[in-house]
Amino acid sequence: MSRVPSYPDVESREEVLAPPGRLRSVPGVIRRNPLVAVGAAMCLAIFLVAVLAPLIATYPEDAGSAVHPLQTLEPPSAQHYFGTDQVGRDVFSRVVYGARISPVIAVLVLAISVLIGVPLGIAAGYFGGWIDEVISRVTDVFLAFPALLLALAFAAVMKPSITNTVIAISVTWWPWYTRIVRGQAASVTGRPFVESAKATGIPHRTILLRHILPNSITPIIVQVSLDVGGVILTASALSFLGLGAQDPTPDWGLMVSQGQAFFTTQWWLVTFPGAAIFLTAAAFNLLGDGLRDVLDPRRVLTTR
Amino acid sequence: MTGTMTGAKLSLQDLRIAFGPRRVVDLDRLELATGEILGLAGESGSGKSITALAVLGLASTLGARVEGSVRLDDEELVGAAESRLREIRGSRISMIFQSPVSSLDPLLQVGELFERTLRLHGVRKREASERASNAFREVLLSVDLLQRYPHELSGGQAQRIAIAMALALRSEVLLADEPTSALDVTVQAEILDLLRRVREERGMSVLFISHDLAVIAELCDRVAVMQLGRIVEEGPTARVLGEPEDEYTKRLVAAVPKIGVRA
DSSP states (O other): OOOOOOOOOOTTOSOOSSOOOGGGOHHHHHHHOTHHHHHHHHHHHHHHHHHTHHHHOSSGGGGTTOOOGGGTTOOSOSSSTTOBOTTSOBHHHHHHHHTTTHHHHHHHHHHHHHHHHHHHHHHHHHHOHHHHHHHHHHHHHHHHSOHHHHHHHHHHHSOSSHHHHHHHHHHHHHHHHHHHHHHHHHHHHTSHHHHHHHHTTOOHHHIIIIIIHHHHOHHHHHHHHHHHHHHHHHHHHHHHTTSSSOTTSOOHHHHHHHHGGGTTTOTHHHHHHHHHHHHHHHHHHHHHHHHHHHHOHHHHHHTO | OOSTTTTEEEEEEEEEEEETTEEEEEEEEEEEETTOEEEEEOOTTSSHHHHHHHHTTOGGGGTOEEEEEEEETTEEOTTOOHHHHHHHHHHTEEEEOSOTTTTSOTTSOHHHHHHHHHHHTTOOHHHHHHHHHHHHHHTTOOGGGGGOOGGGSOHHHHHHHHHHHHHHTTOSEEEEESTTTTSOHHHHHHHHHHHHHHHHHHOOEEEEEESOHHHHHHHOSEEEEEETTEEEEEEEHHHHHHSOOSHHHHHHHHHSOOTTOOO
């Protein structure tokens, strides 16, 4: 019978528990996935543009209700980097100020949806039984309507404003997260380490927060980072239909939908706000990738 | 009748477990003495695992109805408050499982798991650290493994870690549910060795659940054979496996493959 007679030198170690998370260090993640740094830098850039908008914008008053009938639909030039729109406003300035609106809407909607959707999904997946039934049926009711239609209905009963846009979209967004997390949590709950945790006397609350949640969260991080663009576009759809941000507001989505009419001849109306939406979505995507790496030790190992 | 007179560490009496109308365990009496290794043998589906879960009060979380009596020393566990059961789980009765690696949370370093679990049972941080490293020494593992994630462990290492957890928590009873069934034969031998040593040094009582009579023959003092939720035969291992009386036991014994014998 083979033995393993290696007694380690225990006394020489001060602290053997809770060692530094060597695999999860931020520099380590960046080294293995450099695009994360790009994503983080882009998010930071968007944030700075939003904060410093009055300094960056060449015609700050054009973000508001200014109208310049003599310079409508001018192509990009040294005076107007991104050209001007159908009422003569500087598109560059409006795109810059838009950083204060569209990304904020996206972050708020996704934060609210995660805060509502994830706890419900975790509870439904872990406890099962009637808790699952109640949560899942309510979720189903929300998912039974086309998302945009439901958002329209909610937006229609409230005054058109950015706050109400956020509320209307959040109402339609959270059930998706509940459904994703519920499935994930149910499958994690069936894994042996959960039984093992119960067998060592870990209470439900701790199992939910420390074991089920971290093991179920990855798909949500991916989904959230993919949804940034979707929320911005949904918000613009509401604006387009007169139920979201209203005209002088330099909302990117609104600018894209208003520019559609001129797309074939005045491409700059749609292209620059569209590019801003794209870059914002890409930035959060890359950041989401990195976050997933930070949370999953195995993934970091395999991408080494 | 009381468990006190017999000096049993753990005693099950008239234990009935049912899923809806289907009764899966109907167990008259089973006792585990202090420092004893009791084998619970039987084919899959005979009710071995659910019996172990019922001891911990966890059978009901799977939707089973449990009646009868499970006593730890003098304390009745069936129908005990959930908070009391949580105290007992881990700190007095531990359980280890068939798939040792997947019984560890993949996102937690082993050290984190030990610290959290020990602290949850009221052990101070400093002492938790000490207990963990001592337990690792007892199961002959390097403390370096405390910094590993489960996917960086072998099955044998993970099972030693599970046993180390029971030691660190100072459990008196270890419920081992097929702990060696998923391991290589050589690793299996090491784990059996370890269980024997733990029993000798700590006086731990072990309920060893297995379908593998060869392993039970090697390890257990006594064995109870279970079929369709009932115990059909019970006694000293050598006697039960050497001269089985029950028909089912005879068939089980006959089914054990023998080295060097070819039909």
